[in-house]
Amino acid sequence: xxxxxxxxxxxxxxxxxASLIYAEDTDPRGQFFKKGAIRxxxxxxxxxxxxxxxxxxxxxILEESGRFDVRVEEEPAGMTSYTLGPYDLIVLDYQGxxxxxxxxxxxxxxxxSGKGLVxxxxxxxxxxxxxxxxxxxxxxxxxxxxxxxxxxxxxxxWSVENPKTxxxxxxxxxxxxxxxxxxxxxGLGDSFIATxxxxxxxxxxxxxxxxxxxxxxxxxxxxGEDEPILWTMRPGKGRTFHTAxxxxxxxxxxxxxxxxxxxxxxxxxTGKVTIPPNFDPLRPVDANVRALVVTGGHDYDxxxxxxxxGDWLTWDHKPTNTEAFKNPIRxxxxxxxxxxxxxxxxxxxxxxxxxxxESGKGVVVLHHALANxxxxxxxxxxxxxxxxxxxxxxxxxxxxxxxxELNVTSVGRHPVTADVxxxxxxxxxYKHMWISPxxxxxxxxxxxxxDGPLAWISPYEKSRVVVIQLGHDRxxxxxxGFRKLVKRAILWSAGKLD
Ligand SMILES: [Zn+2]
Ligand SMILES: [Zn+2]
Numbered sequence: 001x002x003x004x005x006x007x008x009x010x011x012x013x014x015x016x017x018a019s020l021i022y023a024e025d026t027d028p029r030g031q032f033f034k035k036g037a038i039r040x041x042x043x044x045x046x047x048x049x050x051x052x053x054x055x056x057x058x059x060x061i062l063e064e065s066g067r068f069d070v071r072v073e074e075e076p077a078g079m080t081s082y083t084l085g086p087y088d089l090i091v092l093d094y095q096g097x098x099x100x101x102x103x104x105x106x107x108x109x110x111x112x113s114g115k116g117l118v119x120x121x122x123x124x125x126x127x128x129x130x131x132x133x134x135x136x137x138x139x140x141x142x143x144x145x146x147x148x149x150x151x152x153x154x155x156x157x158w159s160v161e162n163p164k165t166x167x168x169x170x171x172x173x174x175x176x177x178x179x180x181x182x183x184x185x186x187g188l189g190d191s192f193i194a195t196x197x198x199x200x201x202x203x204x205x206x207x208x209x210x211x212x213x214x215x216x217x218x219x220x221x222x223x224g225e226d227e228p229i230l231w232t233m234r235p236g237k238g239r240t241f242h243t244a245x246x247x248x249x250x251x252x253x254x255x256x257x258x259x260x261x262x263x264x265x266x267x268x269x270t271g272k273v274t275i276p277p278n279f280d281p282l283r284p285v286d287a288n289v290r291a292l293v294v295t296g297g298h299d300y301d302x303x304x305x306x307x308x309x310g311d312w313l314t315w316d317h318k319p320t321n322t323e324a325f326k327n328p329i330r331x332x333x334x335x336x337x338x339x340x341x342x343x344x345x346x347x348x349x350x351x352x353x354x355x356x357x358e359s360g361k362g363v364v365v366l367h368h369a370l371a372n373x374x375x376x377x378x379x380x381x382x383x384x385x386x387x388x389x390x391x392x393x394x395x396x397x398x399x400x401x402x403x404x405e406l407n408v409t410s411v412g413r414h415p416v417t418a419d420v421x422x423x424x425x426x427x428x429x430y431k432h433m434w435i436s437p438x439x440x441x442x443x444x445x446x447x448x449x450x451d452g453p454l455a456w457i458s459p460y461e462k463s464r465v466v467v468i469q470l471g472h473d474r475x476x477x478x479x480x481g482f483r484k485l486v487k488r489a490i491l492w493s494a495g496k497l498d
Contacts, residue, residue, distance in 0.1 A: 029086045037069035038269045039087045045074035046096025049122045050248060055093050057252045058120065058261070064281035065262045067274070081106040089116040089269035095126030098147050111153055112236025116268030119154050120261070121246040124202065128157035128165075155208035155233035155242055159201070167197040168221035170247070175229050175256060179211045182232070184241065184263045187277035192256030197247045200227045208233050208242075212260075230260055232267075241268040255280050287314045289494045292333045296320040298341035298368045303474040307486050308337075321372075325349035328356075334494040335362035337486075338369035339471070343390075345373065357383055360463050362493025366486070367471035370433065371398075384467055385436040385458035398432045401449040402472070408454055408481070414442045415497045416466055416488045417455070423481035428472035439467070443485075455485065464493040 033039050040062060044055040055072055062068040071087075073079065077099040084090070084106055098104065111117045127150035151157045158165040172195045177185045200216045200223045212230040216222030233240040241264035246252045258281050263273045293308065296319050308315045316333075318324035321342040329336070329352055336356060345353065357363060363383065365372075371388035373379040380387035391397040408423040421443060429450035436459065443455035450469075458465035466489040476482045491497040 033086065034069040038067055038089060038266065040068050040070040040089045040091055040265065040269070041084065041087045042070060042072045042091045042093055043076040044072055044093045045076065046094060047122055048095055048125075049093075051093050053249050054120075054246065054252060057249055058091060058093060058246075061252070061258045061262055061281050062265060065266075065275050065279055067262075067266055077103055079103045079106060081109060084110045087115070089118065089265060091118045091120060091265065092123040093120050095122050098127065104147060104149075108149065108153065108235075111238035111240065114237035116238060116265070116270075117153055117235075117240045118261075118265050118268050119240065119242045121197075121244060124154055124156055124199075124242065124244065125158045127154075128159065151203070151205050152235050153233070153240055155205045155231055155240060156202040156228065156244075159203045163201040163223075165199065165201045165203070167199050168216065170197050171195070171217075171220045173198055173214045173217070173220075175212050175214045175245070176226075177212050179209065182209070182211055182267075183271075183273040184230070184232070184260065184267045185211050186273070188259065188263075189277075194229075194245055194251065194254060194256055196245050196251040196254075196257075198222060198227060198229075199244045200225070202228065202244070204228060204231075205233065230264070232264075239268045239271060241265065253282055255282060258282060287312050289313050289335065289491060289496055290333045291315040291335045291337050291490055291494075292324060292329060293317045293337045294321055294324040294340045294369075296340040296342060300339065301474040301477060303477040304339065304471075307477060307483055312487065313490065321345055322349060325352040328352050330356050330359050330361065333361065335364060335490050337364045337366060337490065338372060339366045340372065341368040342372050343374065345376070350376070354378075357460075357465075358462050362490065362495070363463060363465040364486070364489045364493055365465070365467045367428075367469060370430065370467065370469065380434075381436065383458060383460050383465055385439040385456065385460070385465070386467060387434050388430055389432070389434060395434075396432065398430055401429050401431070403475075404429045404447055404449055406445045406447050406450070406454075408443055408445050408470075411441045411444050414440075414457070416457070416492045417442045417485065418488070420481050420485045420488065423479065425470075425479045425482060426475040427470050427482075430469055443468075443470075455489075464495065466493050 042055055044051045059070045062070050080102055127147040172193055174191050175194050176191045179185060198214055198216050208231045210228045210231045213226040214229050216225055216227045218224045229244050231242050243261055245257050259279050262279055263275050266275050267273050291313055293315055321340050365384055371390055374387060374390050389395050389398045403426055405426050408421050410417045410421040429447055431449055431451050433451055435453060438459040439456040441453040441456045444452050445454055454470055455468045470476050470482055
């Protein structure tokens with residue numbers, strides 16, 4: 001026991017970084033942040049660029065890396081050293097009036113005391129020291145004095161003196177890493193392609209370390225020179241990373257921008273880079289649930305497809321049941337979502353569907369798919385536990401009613417309906433269906449044009465089958481509760497929700 005205690009103390013003292021213990025224990029503001037994350041404050045709120053789009057995009061690139069906890073300040077003027085205290089890094093997506101002495105001093109001290117600053121694209125334009133025009137920022141019509149000390153932080157500023165700082169036509173160009181040993185660029189190869197504005201004739205502080213340049217072609221109204229694109233600066237004990245790239249969302253959503261920005265942020269905050277060179281926040285995420293969505297035999301609103309959007313699902317769509325089941329699907333999918341209305345299915349198709357269902361996969365039967373295969377008893381009795389009876393058979397047909405305003409409530413507790421009901425939505429109801437007494441009803445309505453049950457779990461034992469009567473048109477497809485219901489039904493039937 002004693003030995004164990006000593007071991008535990010050893011662990012606590014040696015393994016926990018001192019700064020973490022300090023921040024978490026003594027600064028109540030520290031508890032506001034994700035533990036161990038680099039704390040970032042993006043300063044935004046004014047810009048001649050679309051900061052309302054770019055600021056969230058910058059935030060999401062950083063969050064995607066898993067290294068950062070990011071906050072946004074849309075009115076930086078008035079911030080003090082106390083406000084900035086808990087942060088490790090400031091990212092500037094701001095171009096507007098000066099912030100006043102207290103805030104400017106706080107930001108300057110923040111960086112010089114050993115913290116990080118990242119200056120992004122148009123932010124190098126704000127505060128630029130346009131000495132030829134005195135202290136007036138004529139270009140933007142902002143009449144506040146510019147901030148001459150800003151170059152100590154940014155390492156590069158704009159000038160209206162000849163040669164005037166500007167950019168040529170937006171085009172695709174090669175960004176060449178002229179410094180490949182720096183932690184930010186190490187492992188990134190020798191270049192990448194950007195489709196962006198290429199700033200030229202920035203006034204550079206001699207103290208900067210340029211990491212990447214791009215050739216500014218006169219054919220696109222450039223200078224015929226290599227222009228600095230990425231650079232660093234060491235104000236006091238702190239670190240600045242500056243990227244001249246990222247004019248808009250298209251420019252931001254490029255791997256070259258994202259990986260250099262994220263690594264530049266990490267370096268500015270910590271002096272080290274752990275985000276891997278292959279970091280790519282834009283790559284399609286391979287969701288671990290694969291669904292086959294089957295339609296055909298009944299029309300529907302295209303809003304239906306939006307039910308499957310997002311990183312949580314990989315899905316294929318087949319517009320007929322013949323196409324859906326012409327080949328074995330057992331190894332390709334985890335769930336079949338049926339939104340078709342099909343009477344017939346050939347022997348081969350039946351075999352493939354049956355193999356899938358009997359192998360323990362998931363089945364979600366949506367709305368008019370309740371009328372599928374009236375003459376395939378194994379299907380409707382065993383698998384679905386219900387059928388919508390079509391006209392022309394020996395039994396009395398089921399009935400439907402459009403545009404009913406429904407109250408929907410849960411029956412018991414089930415993972416598929418957690419946080420789904422109560423709902424009130426407009427949808428189509430079915431009545432006089434055959435519903436097995438063995439189904440487990442999980443959603444119901446008291447609406448009289450309905451049989452009552454609106455969603456159930458089939459008693460079928462070999463796989464998980466969820467049946468949802470709702471879902472006729474966009475009223476349902478766009479209704480948050482219905483969207484959640486379908487998502488949860490797919491995840492649960494795939495065994496991903498318990
Ligand atoms: Zn721009
Ligand atoms: Zn319908």
